[in-house]
Amino acid sequence: RKLFGRPEEQRAANARARSRGPREAWMVHLVVGGGIVGTFLASTLAKNGGRVLLKARSALRKEAALVAAKAGVEVVQSFEPVVERLRTGALPQLDAIFIATKTYSLAEAAEQLACAGPALRPRLATIGCYNGHVLGVEALFEEAVGGPFCKSLVPGGYTFRADGSGFDVTNAGQKWSLLSTRPEMRELARDMTRLGVATVTGGFEADARKYLVNTTANLVSVISNTNCHGLVSNVALLNRMRHIFREAVTVLRASPVHASHMPADVSLDELEEQVLSGIASYGAHYPSSCKDFRAGRPVEVDSLNGYIVSIGRQLGIPTPFNAAVVDDVRIVLAQADSLLSGAFDTAAQPLPPPPMPFAADAILSTLRVPRRFNITPG
Ligand SMILES: NC(=O)c1ccc[n+]([C@@H]2O[C@H](COP(=O)([O-])OP(=O)(O)OC[C@H]3O[C@@H](n4cnc5c(N)ncnc54)[C@H](OP(=O)(O)O)[C@@H]3O)[C@@H](O)[C@H]2O)c1
Numbered sequence: 001r002k003l004f005g006r007p008e009e010q011r012a013a014n015a016r017a018r019s020r021g022p023r024e025a026w027m028v029h030l031v032v033g034g035g036i037v038g039t040f041l042a043s044t045l046a047k048n049g050g051r052v053l054l055k056a057r058s059a060l061r062k063e064a065a066l067v068a069a070k071a072g073v074e075v076v077q078s079f080e081p082v083v084e085r086l087r088t089g090a091l092p093q094l095d096a097i098f099i100a101t102k103t104y105s106l107a108e109a110a111e112q113l114a115c116a117g118p119a120l121r122p123r124l125a126t127i128g129c130y131n132g133h134v135l136g137v138e139a140l141f142e143e144a145v146g147g148p149f150c151k152s153l154v155p156g157g158y159t160f161r162a163d164g165s166g167f168d169v170t171n172a173g174q175k176w177s178l179l180s181t182r183p184e185m186r187e188l189a190r191d192m193t194r195l196g197v198a199t200v201t202g203g204f205e206a207d208a209r210k211y212l213v214n215t216t217a218n219l220v221s222v223i224s225n226t227n228c229h230g231l232v233s234n235v236a237l238l239n240r241m242r243h244i245f246r247e248a249v250t251v252l253r254a255s256p257v258h259a260s261h262m263p264a265d266v267s268l269d270e271l272e273e274q275v276l277s278g279i280a281s282y283g284a285h286y287p288s289s290c291k292d293f294r295a296g297r298p299v300e301v302d303s304l305n306g307y308i309v310s311i312g313r314q315l316g317i318p319t320p321f322n323a324a325v326v327d328d329v330r331i332v333l334a335q336a337d338s339l340l341s342g343a344f345d346t347a348a349q350p351l352p353p354p355p356m357p358f359a360a361d362a363i364l365s366t367l368r369v370p371r372r373f374n375i376t377p378g
Contacts, residue, residue, distance in 0.1 A: 027095040027191050030055060030082065030120070032109050034075065036158045037129055038100030039064040040167050041197060043071035048196035053082060057105075066164030079116035086119040094122040096188055097145060098152075100129040103303035106137060114144035121146035124188050127178060129154050131214055131288070132303030135310055150185065152199075153177040153207040157285070170285075177203025204261035208252065209275070215304050215322075216245040217279045218289035222299060223328045225290065228282040238276070243321040244305065245272055251312045251319060258311075293333070301329055 027050065031042040034056030046052040047070075054068060054075045068075055076082060085091035097120065101109050106128070113120060126141045128134075128151040141149040155174035158167050176192065176199040178185045185201045192199035217231055220241055224230065231237050249268060252258040263271055289299050302310075305322040312319035 026092065027051070028092055029053070029096050029098065030094050030122070031098045031100055032113075033057075033100035033105075033129075034060045034064055034068075035100065035102075036064075036160065036167075037154055038098070039068055039073075039160075040158045040169075041098055041100060041129065042073045043067045043166075044197050045192065045195040046073045047071040048194070050191075050195040055079060055082070061160070063160035063162065063164045067160070067166060070164075079112060079120060083116050083119045094120060095191070096124050097122050097126045098129050099126065099141070102298070103130050103132055103134050103300045104298055106130070106134055107140065110140045110144040113141070118146055123147075124184050125150055125178075125180075125182075127152050127188075130300075130303070132211060132300060133307045134303050135307065148180075148182065150178055150180040150182070151207075152179060153203050153210060155206075157288075175200050175203075177201070177206060179204055179207055205263050208258065208261050209263060209278070212245060212248060212252075212271070212275050213278050214287070214289075215248050215308060216241045216275055218287040219299075219301065219305050219325045219329045220244070221287045221290040222293045223325065223332050225294075227284055227286045227290070228279050229284055232276060232280040240321065240325075241276070241279075242272060244325060245275055247312070247317075247319045247321050248305075248308045251308050251315065251317050254315050254317060255311055293336070296336075299329060299333060301326055 029042075029045055029050060030053045031038045031045075032055045034042075034054055038054060038056075039060065042052045042054040046068075052073050054073045056075055056077060059065075060068060060075060065075075082091065086093065097113070099106065099109055122145070125147060126145045126149045128137060128141070128149065130151070131154070133151075137151070138149045153176065155171055155176055157170040161168060176197050178189055178199060178201045180201060182201075189199040189201050217228065220237055221227065221231055224234070224237055226234070226237065231241065246268065249262070249271065253262055266274070286294075289304070292299050305326050308322040309319050309326055312322070
């Protein structure tokens, strides 16, 4: 009593302290998607003192469940209990919602959020955490959730450690970027940084570079079943990637949405060398699309080269090389589906060694920008 005064005085004092203190001190975040990126984000924020809910679709895999439980993440299977607690005041308004699903699951996530109703509307924003671009995604989530949506650049490559002790992260030193210039995003970036996920705002150019690397390499790796060594070691694949890259740049530079975010002060030739060097620098790494294909999971096609084809069509720019790689991947996926009929355990097969001796150094010596650009092929 002496220390804190009467309950009403105490409540008033608490309210005054809260109004003075930073809102970050009690932010609440909801992460949608209990895969690798979602579990990494949720458990890192929670481990460092954040209040985090993780909405999964199915049961978390063993390693994810261990990491989430250890970090104090609250895992839910539907939005209903969250909405109920928000309605009764048991949970304060959400500050941000992070969508960490594959791009082909974004529409489903948006629909579920829309069905859950306006109680979920976050104070700051809904943040997309995925690779590539999806047509109309801002409008989709702004309508479903209310409030602004912005994509983020997820900088690393994440894998679960088999013993459930955490993650192995490539490019761990690079920062998460909230691709927005809105002032309130700085508040969110500060909170994420405070909670162990170093985050900045902006980063449009880094995102454009990463997208170019993914678009140049990922689907070619699926149809050739090749890692990054193999991609840059094979002259035919290298030529194919060069054509895909050039078309992608032409489309993005012509697009009102992307033009101002494209790397400035660099010629097309230099950018091509940077992107190919970025791919080469990942050597034995298999791009995520190739890993997904080999594990029997769907492949993110529409948000990579499929997006270039769609935007090219809108702008009247032909994109035959991007269209061809999209078609080839669809054929490979259809063949795998019909061959395997879901019965073949592709996940049990180890990734093959590079299909040819690594001759990338010879090719790299023809690139004038060697291994300087640390861009993860995702
Ligand atoms: N992995 C990386 O290192 C990395 C790095 C940078 C960027 N990215 C990008 O980040 C995105 C996410 O990748 P990821 O590797 O985390 O994928 P992932 O491991 O496949 O995880 C996606 C998760 O989303 C869940 N999901 C789908 N729809 C949902 C819904 N309506 N509600 C709740 N959960 C839902 C899936 O549930 P189910 O288990 O039921 O399928 C799955 O667990 C992708 O665009 C990827 O390209 C990945």
